[in-house]
Amino acid sequence: MADLPGGAAAQRALDLEKTADWFRRFRLSETPGQSELYAGWAAGVEDDAEVLDLIIGLPRPKRQPNLVFSCARLLGAPLAGYPVFRRWLIEHWPAVAAEARVRATQTNExxxxxxxxxxxxxxxxxxxxxxxxxxxxxxxxxxxxxxxxxxxxxxxxxxxxxxxxxxxxxxxxxxxxxxxxxxxxxxxxxxxxxxxxxxxxxxxxxxxxxxxxxxxxxxxxxxxxxxxxxxxxxxxxxxxxxxxxxxxxxxxxxxxxxxxxxxxxxxxxxxxxxxxxxxxxxxxxxxxxxxxxxxxxxxxxxxxxxxxxxxxxxxxxxxxxxxxxxxxxxxxx
Ligand SMILES: C[S@@+](CC[C@H](N)C(=O)[O-])C[C@H]1O[C@@H](n2cnc3c(N)ncnc32)[C@H](O)[C@@H]1O
Incomplete structure (x- = not known):
């Protein structure tokens, strides 16, 4: 990212950090006792610069962990550990991103x-x-x-x-x-x-x-x-x-x-x-x-x-x- 102007590079670094933090908070506060699979996926994303870089391409509200994971599952992401999920996510990212742009979390409970x-x-x-x-x-x-x-x-x-x-x-x-x-x-x-x-x-x-x-x-x-x-x-x-x-x-x-x-x-x-x-x-x-x-x-x-x-x-x-x-x-x- 050496060719990004200083302000844009700083903004990107901040976006990456904030998104990693969002997935960390999601893992710590929402997944315990609810989903080991999502906890594993969130832990993987937190430390994965390549996947975080894809996610920050979405508008800010669409970077929500629950939305990203749900869109991936809707499109057939394997319910497997992070390495398998990650490979699938990178391969299918354009479709997942398109889905996230038009959907919102509307969980009805x-x-x-x-x-x-x-x-x-x-x-x-x-x-x-x-x-x-x-x-x-x-x-x-x-x-x-x-x-x-x-x-x-x-x-x-x-x-x-x-x-x-x-x-x-x-x-x-x-x-x-x-x-x-x-x-x-x-x-x-x-x-x-x-x-x-x-x-x-x-x-x-x-x-x-x-x-x-x-x-x-x-x-x-x-x-x-x-x-x-x-x-x-x-x-x-x-x-x-x-x-x-x-x-x-x-x-x-x-x-x-x-x-x-x-x-x-x-x-x-x-x-x-x-x-x-x-x-x-x-x-x-x-x-x-x-x-x-x-x-x-x-x-x-x-x-x-x-x-x-x-x-x-x-x-x-x-x-x-x-x-x-x-x-x-x-x-x-
Ligand atoms: C988490 S769901 C809750 C659904 C339901 N109230 C329940 O408790 O099961 C939140 C809902 O609020 C809707 N929503 C979000 N912002 C809204 C707004 N500004 N005006 C109307 N609805 C909104 C979303 O589309 C979504 O369907």
């Missing part, structure tokens, strides 16, 4: 409803629901799934669901007898996915990490439920598109806006604009990693641990949970 359903039930037995950042809308069906909270079971009013969402709980989680009825549901997303579209289904399945067979089975079962009665999903931005969707909601039932695992994708000022606007439209339930909504974090009784996810109602924290709803620690009185 209905298990997050273990954290959201009790908050929803505290609002009323019947609600109208808007999900912002809905992906394929699987979190718009809290009334169609069964739940297990450390052995305490909540089933839909018409009987157990084929999809069981479970969480290990601590604290006084307030559980209803049945999940509240959703009388109207709609989702907003920059790029809504459709469970009736085989390409979207394949992408959703690929976003589940290789070893997570239980998650994939849950995803498939939830998609089967949603396919029977697909939701209204509107393409639009969380901030700019919300008012138009709210205008479609029925009167006479509480309107609840949920925003699980989406605000992290918004710039700080957009997040602030959303947090300001959402409570004006109805009740607002959010589920975000620590640091995404600093005003919510500041109201926590204890200093949050990086990696915690916080569930909030109208900007006040009610619980901590695992990123996929696998744990739930109730903190509200």
């Amino acid at each position: 209905p298990r997050r409803l273990t954290a959201i359903m009790p908050v929803l039930a505290s609002i009323g037995p019947r609600v109208a629901l808007i999900e912002v950042g809905a992906s394929a809308g699987l979190c718009l069906y809290p009334d169609r799934y069964s739940y297990d909270y450390s052995g305490r079971r909540v089933d839909p009013a018409d009987g157990p669901s084929p999809v069981l969402l479970s969480a290990e709980t601590t604290g006084p989680v307030p559980l209803p007898e049945h999940p509240p009825a959703v009388v109207w549901r709609a989702g907003l997303d920059l790029n809504p996915l459709d469970v009736r579209n085989p390409d979207d289904v394949r992408w959703l399945e690929t976003l589940v990490w290789p070893e997570q067979t239980e998650r994939r089975a849950r995803l498939d079962a939830a998609m089967a439920i949603v396919r029977e009665d697909p939701p209204l999903l509107v393409a639009g931005d969380a901030v700019a598109g919300l008012a138009a969707l709210v205008a479609l909601a029925p009167a006479g039932v509480p309107l609840v806006i949920v925003s699980p695992a989406v605000l992290v994708y918004l710039a700080q000022e957009q997040r602030a604009a959303f947090a300001h606007a959402a409570p004006g439209f109805g009740r607002w339930i959010s589920l975000d990693g620590v640091g995404v909504l600093p005003r919510v974090d500041a109201l926590l009784p204890e200093t949050p641990v990086p990696g915690d996810y916080i569930v909030s109602l109208d900007g006040r924290p009610v619980a901590r949970c695992g990123p996929h709803g696998q744990t739930l620690d109730w903190i509200a009185g």
Whole structure:
């Protein structure tokens, strides 16, 4: 790279360092207990100047480890150790890069409803629901799934669901007898996915990490439920598109806006604009990693641990949970 002008060479060095660091942080904070394969791939990429050089050719947000690995798997990357994966990745890089440029991580995890359903039930037995950042809308069906909270079971009013969402709980989680009825549901997303579209289904399945067979089975079962009665999903931005969707909601039932695992994708000022606007439209339930909504974090009784996810109602924290709803620690009185 001796022929790069000084500024460009420095920028490239910084890009390489930041991308290596992104893969390192991904390995250390996201893969433990989740995917040994991805941990191995991330460890390999961290120290691989040739592969890092390919990855920094992508726009910055597209260098996300989960996106790069998912696009590679979508195109048939072997689920093998790093040396084999690396060879495949270099050979197929133009196709992987093209895929990464048009895709985004849109992991749809209905298990997050273990954290959201009790908050929803505290609002009323019947609600109208808007999900912002809905992906394929699987979190718009809290009334169609069964739940297990450390052995305490909540089933839909018409009987157990084929999809069981479970969480290990601590604290006084307030559980209803049945999940509240959703009388109207709609989702907003920059790029809504459709469970009736085989390409979207394949992408959703690929976003589940290789070893997570239980998650994939849950995803498939939830998609089967949603396919029977697909939701209204509107393409639009969380901030700019919300008012138009709210205008479609029925009167006479509480309107609840949920925003699980989406605000992290918004710039700080957009997040602030959303947090300001959402409570004006109805009740607002959010589920975000620590640091995404600093005003919510500041109201926590204890200093949050990086990696915690916080569930909030109208900007006040009610619980901590695992990123996929696998744990739930109730903190509200
Ligand atoms: C990680 S997924 C979460 C999906 C779903 N909420 C869940 O918890 O399973 C984030 C979703 O937010 C969407 N998204 C990202 N930025 C957005 C924005 N500015 N406005 C609307 N949707 C956005 C993405 O397209 C993606 O589908």
